Amino acid sequence: MGSEKTANVRMDVDLMGADELQDPSITASKLLSGERACLYEKFDPPFYILSRYDDVNSALLDADTYVEGFGNGPNFQPALGILSDAPHHTFIRNLVQRDFLAKPISDLQPRLEEIVGELLDAVSQKETWDLHDELSFPLPVIIICEILGIPTDDIKKFKGWADASVAAMCAEDPTEYIAQLTEMNIYILEQLHLKRKAGNGTDLLSVMALARDDGDYLPDEELVALAGQLFVAGNETTTSLISNLVWRLLTVGDLWSDFCRGEIDVDDAINESLRFDPPLLGLFKTTSRDVEVGDVLIPANTKVMMHYGAANRDPEAFPEPNVFKLKRTGKKMLSFSVGLHVCIGRELAKLEARVTLNALRERFPTLRLVNDGERVGPFLFWGRARLPVTHR
Numbered sequence: 001m002g003s004e005k006t007a008n009v010r011m012d013v014d015l016m017g018a019d020e021l022q023d024p025s026i027t028a029s030k031l032l033s034g035e036r037a038c039l040y041e042k043f044d045p046p047f048y049i050l051s052r053y054d055d056v057n058s059a060l061l062d063a064d065t066y067v068e069g070f071g072n073g074p075n076f077q078p079a080l081g082i083l084s085d086a087p088h089h090t091f092i093r094n095l096v097q098r099d100f101l102a103k104p105i106s107d108l109q110p111r112l113e114e115i116v117g118e119l120l121d122a123v124s125q126k127e128t129w130d131l132h133d134e135l136s137f138p139l140p141v142i143i144i145c146e147i148l149g150i151p152t153d154d155i156k157k158f159k160g161w162a163d164a165s166v167a168a169m170c171a172e173d174p175t176e177y178i179a180q181l182t183e184m185n186i187y188i189l190e191q192l193h194l195k196r197k198a199g200n201g202t203d204l205l206s207v208m209a210l211a212r213d214d215g216d217y218l219p220d221e222e223l224v225a226l227a228g229q230l231f232v233a234g235n236e237t238t239t240s241l242i243s244n245l246v247w248r249l250l251t252v253g254d255l256w257s258d259f260c261r262g263e264i265d266v267d268d269a270i271n272e273s274l275r276f277d278p279p280l281l282g283l284f285k286t287t288s289r290d291v292e293v294g295d296v297l298i299p300a301n302t303k304v305m306m307h308y309g310a311a312n313r314d315p316e317a318f319p320e321p322n323v324f325k326l327k328r329t330g331k332k333m334l335s336f337s338v339g340l341h342v343c344i345g346r347e348l349a350k351l352e353a354r355v356t357l358n359a360l361r362e363r364f365p366t367l368r369l370v371n372d373g374e375r376v377g378p379f380l381f382w383g384r385a386r387l388p389v390t391h392r
C-alpha cells in the first residue's frame with residue numbers, strides 16, 4: 001500500500017453475522033489483529049471502527065475531532081438533547097446531572113433494596129424463573145421512572161418502546177420503528193405538559209419541563225428527545241450488566257460459590273463484567289475533519305465506531321484479556337466511555353448491580369442456570385434477552 005493513506009477494509013469482520021453476534025470476542029480478536037482503523041462496508045452508510053485501547057481512549061477524549069452531534073448510532077441523526085456538542089451539551093448535561101451525582105445515587109440504596117426484595121419475593125416459590133424478565137429488566141425501568149417522576153404501571157409498554165429505540169439506533173432503516181417511537185414521544189410529551197401545568201414538581205421530568213433557556217421553556221422536541229434518551233440509556237444497559245454478571249459467575253469455574261462465601265468483592269466482579277461483557281459493544285462519533293489513524297485516513301463527516309468491546313480486550317492494556325479475572329489492576333475499562341460524554345448513569349448502574357448481586361447471594365446461594373438463554377437482538381448491544389435460572 002506504500003506510504004499512501006488508505007482505507008483498510010477487513011472483509012472478514014461481520015458485526016451482524018451469527019458467529020460474531022453470539023461471541024463478540026471473535027470480532028475483537030479480528031479487529032485487534034488488523035489495522036488500527038478498519039473500514040466496515042457491510043452497513044449503509046459504511047463506517048470506520050477503532051479497536052485499540054489507546055486509539056479509542058484518545059478519540060473519546062478529543063471531542064473537537066470526534067463529535068457527538070450526529071447521534072451515537074451508525075446513522076446520521078439531528079443533534080438533540082444530550083446527544084449534542086458544547087455549548088448545548090454542557091447546558092443539557094448540567095440540567096440533568098443533579099440526580100446522578102454520588103450523594104443522590106447513594107440515597108437510592110434503601111429504595112433499590114426494597115424493589116429488589118419485592119422482585120425476589122415474587123420468584124422465590126418458582127421452580128424456574130427468568131433472571132432477565134423478572135429481575136434485571138424491571139429494576140432499572142422502575143428506578144428511572146421514579147427518578148423522572150413517571151408512573152411505572154405499564155412496564156410492558158415501556159419495554160416495547162425501549163426495544164424499538166435500541167433497534168432503531170442500530171438499524172439501516174430506522175423509520176421501521178417510527179410508529180412505536182411516535183407513541184413513546186406522545187406519552188412523554190403528555191407527561192412533560194402535566195409537570196409544567198403542576199408547576200412545582202421536584203422530580204427530574206419537572207425540572208426539565210420547567211427549565212428555561214434565555215427566559216423560554218426548552219422546545220418540546222428537545223425535551224422529548226432528552227427524556228427518551230434518559231429513559232433508554234440506562235435500561236437495556238443496566239439490565240445487561242446484571243444478567244451478564246450473573247451469567248459469568250454461574251458459568252466460570254466455582255465463581256458463584258466463591259462469591260456466596262464472600263470471597264469475591266462485588267465491585268471487582270462488576271468491573272470485570274463491564275470489561276469482559278460490555279453491555280454496549282460500541283457507540284459512534286462523527287469526524288469533524290480528516291483524521292489519520294496509523295496508515296488509515298478517515299475522511300471528515302464519517303461515522304466512527306468506538307469499539308469498547310475490542311478496546312477492553314486489547315492485550316496492550318489488559319494482560320490475559322480473554323480471561324475473566326476478578327482482581328485486575330492497570331487500565332480502566334472503557335464500557336462507560338470517557339471524556340465529556342462519559343456515562344452520566346454509571347454510579348446508578350453500579351449501585352443497581354451491587355444491590356442485586358448482594359441480595360441474590362444472600363437469598364439464593366443455590367442459584368444455577370437452566371441454560372444460556374438468548375442474546376439481545378441489536379448488534380451494538382451485548383446482554384441476555386432471556387436467562388432461565390433455578391434456585392431449587
Ligand code: HEM
Binds near residue numbers: 230238278336340
Ligand atoms: C451498565 C450500564 C450502563 C452502561 C454500560 C452505559 C454506557 C454508556 C456509554 C458507553 C455512554 C456513551 C458515552 C459517549 O458517547 O461517549 C453512555 C452515555 C450516557 N448514559 Fe450510560 N450506561 C449505563 C447506564 C446508564 C444509566 C443507568 C443511565 C441513567 C439514566 C445512563 C445514562 C446515560 C446518559 C444520559 C448518557 C449520555 C451522556 C452524555 O452524552 O453526556 N446510563 N452510557
